[in-house]
């Protein structure tokens with residue numbers, strides 16, 4: 479938790495608080511008070527508010543166009559430090575009463591506090607998870623239908639993000655979709671569906687081709703947040719299904735950045751080798767609401783920022799015209 483004093487200092491010190499980012503709900507961009515309005519992002523994904531121009535939107539965003547460890551990137555096999563799931567302790571409680579699901583304009587985000595992630599002697603607390611469409615990281619050069627980002631923060635104010643690709647399911651759901659029954663303003667517990675393709679611990683890339691119940695449950699209410707700035711309470715969320723799945727795989731680890739302004743570096747990335755899935759109908763429904771929210775793939779780690787590479791190239795092309 480970030481203390482009120484620190485929040486105040488950060489609010490006073492940083493203009494970047496004015497914009498929401500994929501760090502919304504962390505010390506970089508604390509959430510509004512409980513029950514407050516959902517902020518709508520002022521950056522975007524196309525035109526002059528898109529990622530080619532993020533650095534011009536706020537001084538705090540400079541690193542978007544100068545950083546040399548920017549995310550997302552192509553996750554080529556063999557090029558990353560493989561982190562076995564056994565090397566990290568990962569726990570997220572079920573949200574038996576449901577939790578808040580918000581439309582920030584540039585993403586849809588589930589407020590999910592209380593989980594812990596421990597690795598390399600550091601302890602991180604889950605803040606939220608949100609969705610990108612299509613995926614931001616590339617799986618060996620190939621974009622995936624969507625990507626889920628689980629955003630964690632340590633007491634030392636470091637950020638870790640678990641990225642999980644989401645495919646379009648090729649199998650029908652193994653059971654009926656979660657039954658959602660309204661009951662005194664709350665929802666009845668959805669029926670748990672056991673079936674999910676399992677995999678062994680060899681670190682091989684694994685797929686869940688049946689729709690992931692957690693995702694289908696969350697997206698069953700996505701229509702209620704079609705408009706930016708709106709929020710809805712989800713049905714109860716059973717997290718163990720997805721946790722079991724990603725713990726059975728491994729992670730490609732690297733030190734990168736936030737994929738939205740202010741593009742801060744030093745983010746501990748853990749890209750899961752497990753994949754989740756949504757039904758084709760759910761994918762279309764979510765696509766119509768998100769539209770497009772994927773930053774272009776950044777240069778390889780340690781290489782010059784692509785926007786600087788492009789600026790030099792553009793200047794070289796324009797030089798003869800200026801004469």
Ligand SMILES: *[C@@H]1O[C@H](CO)[C@@H](O)[C@H](O)[C@H]1NC(C)=O
Pocket residue numbers: 555618619
């Ligand atoms: C990654 O992509 C390259 C180029 O398409 C391909 O040759 C290689 O087999 C792929 N590796 C894996 C593990 O899929």
Ligand SMILES: *[C@@H]1O[C@H](CO)[C@@H](O)[C@H](O)[C@H]1NC(C)=O
Pocket residue numbers: 677678679680682
């Ligand atoms: C475990 O993974 C290895 C490597 O991909 C594969 O050859 C093997 O068939 C898998 N075993 C099971 C039981 O799925």
